[in-house]
Amino acid sequence: xxxxxxxxxxxxxxxxxxxxxxxxxxxxxxxxxxxxxxxxxxxxxxxxxxxxxxxxxxxxxxxxxxxxxxxxxxxxxxxxxxxxxxxxxxxxxxxxxxxxxxxxxxxxxxxxxx
Amino acid sequence: xxxxxxxxxxxxxxxxxxxxxxxxxxxxxxxxxxxxxxxxxxxxxxxxxxxxxxxxxxxxxxxxxxxxxxxxxxxxxxxxxxxxxxxxxxxxxxxxxxxxxxxxxxxxxxxxxxx
Numbered sequence: 001x002x003x004x005x006x007x008x009x010x011x012x013x014x015x016x017x018x019x020x021x022x023x024x025x026x027x028x029x030x031x032x033x034x035x036x037x038x039x040x041x042x043x044x045x046x047x048x049x050x051x052x053x054x055x056x057x058x059x060x061x062x063x064x065x066x067x068x069x070x071x072x073x074x075x076x077x078x079x080x081x082x083x084x085x086x087x088x089x090x091x092x093x094x095x096x097x098x099x100x101x102x103x104x105x106x107x108x109x110x111x112x113x114x
Numbered sequence: 115x116x117x118x119x120x121x122x123x124x125x126x127x128x129x130x131x132x133x134x135x136x137x138x139x140x141x142x143x144x145x146x147x148x149x150x151x152x153x154x155x156x157x158x159x160x161x162x163x164x165x166x167x168x169x170x171x172x173x174x175x176x177x178x179x180x181x182x183x184x185x186x187x188x189x190x191x192x193x194x195x196x197x198x199x200x201x202x203x204x205x206x207x208x209x210x211x212x213x214x215x216x217x218x219x220x221x222x223x224x225x226x227x228x229x
Binding site: 035090098 | 146149157158166210211216222
């Protein structure tokens with residue numbers, strides 16, 4: 001158990017809908033990252049927060065947004081969902097920023113858009 | 115811009131043999147970190163090993179070692195005495211010391227260990 005909690009584990013929804021994925025980082029970790037993994041693909045970096053502030057942005061669609069709350073949990077909001085948004089969404093956390101800080105991953109949220 | 119390349123989409127290796135998974139990277143930073151993660155069929159991401167750009171020795175963690183060749187910008191993962199449980203997807207990743215804090219992953223190598 002990495003200590004990173006993601007809910008829900010599975011989500012099935014329809015095109016055009018909006019969903020919210022939730023992540024609780026490990027106790028004490030200030031940095032939260034979101035990644036998208038499509039079928040047989042690598043992990044695509046979406047966005048990173050550090051202590052409530054957005055620090056890095058990847059190829060995140062405008063239909064997607066995220067935030068990190070004062071208690072350090074984070075939410076990823078996906079709206080106007082399309083079939084291609086079906087993927088495994090990972091949240092990861094690390095204590096601080098720094099080249100030697102490894103990521104601790106949650107078990108992911110499997111999103112299926114029908 | 116940082117970039118990670120894993121050129122082996124899939125590999126088949128006989129049990130108990132050693133296996134090398136290739137990873138090359140591109141960065142203009144002098145300070146950076148390199149990571150390997152394992153993703154079994156169950157889907158979770160498991161940290162295996164870390165190498166810092168200033169580390170003089172190759173990193174080792176049990177059966178895992180990292181063959182770090184800085185001049186060639188390669189960070190290959192070596193698994194000694196492979197086991198059936200090593201069958202999984204393996205990802206190389208890099209974190210730069212400057213700029214933003216994103217960690218970029220390669221596309222991965224799917225390793226199959228044959229009995």
